[in-house]
Amino acid sequence: MPTSFFRGNIQKACKALKGAENINHYRSLNSYLREIYGEKIYKLALDGGFTCPTRDGKLDTRGCIFCSGGSGDFAVPVGDNVNEAIEAAKGIVAEKGGRKFIAYFQSFSGTYAPIERLRALYSEIIEHLDIVALSIGTRPDCLPGEVISLLADLNRIKPVWVELGLQTIHESTAEYIRRGYPLAVFDDALRRLQAAGIMVIVHMILGLPGETPDMMVETARYIGRSGAEGIKFQLLHVLEGTDLAADYRNGLFQVLSLEEYIRVLEQCIEVIPADMVIHRLTGDGAKRNLIAPLWSADKKHVLNEINRAFDRDQVMQGRKA
Numbered sequence: 001m002p003t004s005f006f007r008g009n010i011q012k013a014c015k016a017l018k019g020a021e022n023i024n025h026y027r028s029l030n031s032y033l034r035e036i037y038g039e040k041i042y043k044l045a046l047d048g049g050f051t052c053p054t055r056d057g058k059l060d061t062r063g064c065i066f067c068s069g070g071s072g073d074f075a076v077p078v079g080d081n082v083n084e085a086i087e088a089a090k091g092i093v094a095e096k097g098g099r100k101f102i103a104y105f106q107s108f109s110g111t112y113a114p115i116e117r118l119r120a121l122y123s124e125i126i127e128h129l130d131i132v133a134l135s136i137g138t139r140p141d142c143l144p145g146e147v148i149s150l151l152a153d154l155n156r157i158k159p160v161w162v163e164l165g166l167q168t169i170h171e172s173t174a175e176y177i178r179r180g181y182p183l184a185v186f187d188d189a190l191r192r193l194q195a196a197g198i199m200v201i202v203h204m205i206l207g208l209p210g211e212t213p214d215m216m217v218e219t220a221r222y223i224g225r226s227g228a229e230g231i232k233f234q235l236l237h238v239l240e241g242t243d244l245a246a247d248y249r250n251g252l253f254q255v256l257s258l259e260e261y262i263r264v265l266e267q268c269i270e271v272i273p274a275d276m277v278i279h280r281l282t283g284d285g286a287k288r289n290l291i292a293p294l295w296s297a298d299k300k301h302v303l304n305e306i307n308r309a310f311d312r313d314q315v316m317q318g319r320k321a
């Protein structure tokens with residue numbers, strides 16, 4: 001047999017092995033969804049027209065210090081016609097060829113509205129045949145008992161996920177970012193969601209002003225031990241028009257370099273349980289108003305660098321949990 005035959009096969013085997021290594025470093029959302037549904041599932045980003053208590057004056061009017069408006073830049077507004085919004089959101093992911101979808105409400109606080117409005121909206125959406133799950137981003141202080149029991153009812157029809165924007169366990173940082181609730185509120189909401197059988201995903205931000213890598217790892221460890229099923233890692237973005245941008249321009253803090261981000265991300269991944277689903281390794285910054293860190297605008301490059309570092313450092317989720 002010609003040497004080129006062996007060389008070709010060895011190259012293929014190496015590529016396959018490299019791919020397998022990437023998969024084994026951590027439990028990704030994609031692999032979790034494939035385990036459950038046997039195919040790729042796409043998210044439909046929808047905007048239910050919500051607000052949140054740190055914006056509407058209930059707690060504050062300024063919003064969280066880093067927030068430029070609810071992180072739903074690409075979401076399709078859902079007006080009176082839910083069907084139309086779902087079809088429009090499908091159109092956005094159409095070229096990827098998905099057949100099954102998760103209806104995802106990321107903008108503002110998706111449980112901060114009158115219960116009748118929430119019931120009407122979510123009940124209609126969850127009945128769509130090609131929607132396999134409903135994912136709602138919200139704050140732990142926007143989950144009164146009647147909302148949790150609505151979510152539990154919906155969860156009996158199809159899986160409901162609740163994404164909680166914790167960001168940090170450190171109260172001094174929480175105060176600086178104007179999160180508006182103490183850690184105990186998160187603990188309580190998580191306990192009540194778990195008692196209702198609802199899957200919880202917790203968001204944390206790496207690189208918040210004043211936080212050392214050890215503090216960030218402490219937050220990841222806390223989330224890992226909380227019993228939540230999933231975690232989303234997000235890099236702190238400094239966005240135009242936010243109060244955070246003013247502090248950044250005044251030199252009050254520095255943002256993470258790509259190398260620093262990857263180093264602390266690796267540490268965080270190793271302290272969370274091996275079966276926790278990692279929904280995101282970094283964020284999708286809105287490029288048009290991104291001030292820093294500018295390296296984060298090239299997401300493909302960032303993910304390549306993360307995967308390269310995971311291979312190099314033999315990162316293994318849960319190794320230090």
Ligand code: SF4
Binds near residue numbers: 069070
């Ligand atoms: S980050 Fe979330 S909770 Fe904070 S102001 Fe923005 S939408 Fe509201």
